Amino acid sequence: MSEPTRFEPPISAVSEPYWEATRERRLVLQHCDSCERTVWYPRVLCPHCGGTDLTWSDACGHGAVYAVSVQYRPGHPALADRVPYAVALVDLDDGVRVMTSVVGCAAEDVHIGQRVRPTWEELSDGRNLLMHEPEA
Numbered sequence: 492m493s494e495p496t497r498f499e500p501p502i503s504a505v506s507e508p509y510w511e512a513t514r515e516r517r518l519v520l521q522h523c524d525s526c527e528r529t530v531w532y533p534r535v536l537c538p539h540c541g542g543t544d545l546t547w548s549d550a551c552g553h554g555a556v557y558a559v560s561v562q563y564r565p566g567h568p569a570l571a572d573r574v575p576y577a578v579a580l581v582d583l584d585d586g587v588r589v590m591t592s593v594v595g596c597a598a599e600d601v602h603i604g605q606r607v608r609p610t611w612e613e614l615s616d617g618r619n620l621l622m623h624e625p626e627a
């Protein structure tokens with residue numbers, strides 16, 4: 492354990508498999524066995540059909556920026572030394588839209604349609620936070 496340098500999301504019973512996979516920097520998403528759709532964020536019920544047969548599977552995590560907002564004021568005091576930073580909605584090739592940070596380039600250079608790939612930031616308890624960076 493080390494001191495957190497940012498807000499760290501809590502773990503819930505339903506999200507625990509997701510967070511455990513991030514310890515190995517693996518992205519897993521829920522898949523509904525009833526309607527065959529991918530589900531994000533972790534839930535008990537499928538938001539598409541109400542089914543309860545949700546199973547976890549590995550995801551690729553690559554995707555395209557759907558929308559981006561450059562933050563000049565930190566959203567949390569611990570992020571003060573990171574501004575400006577880019578918060579984006581990314582449409583993953585896996586079929587879901589996630590909110591993420593795009594790092595590895597100037598925040599102002601992140602643009603709609605940009606291809607991005609997953610990268611991870613280590614949290615204080617060994618979990619990793621999903622982020623994205625431009626595809627090479």
Ligand SMILES: [Zn+2]
Pocket residue numbers: 523524525526527528537538539540541542
């Ligand atoms: Zn379903």
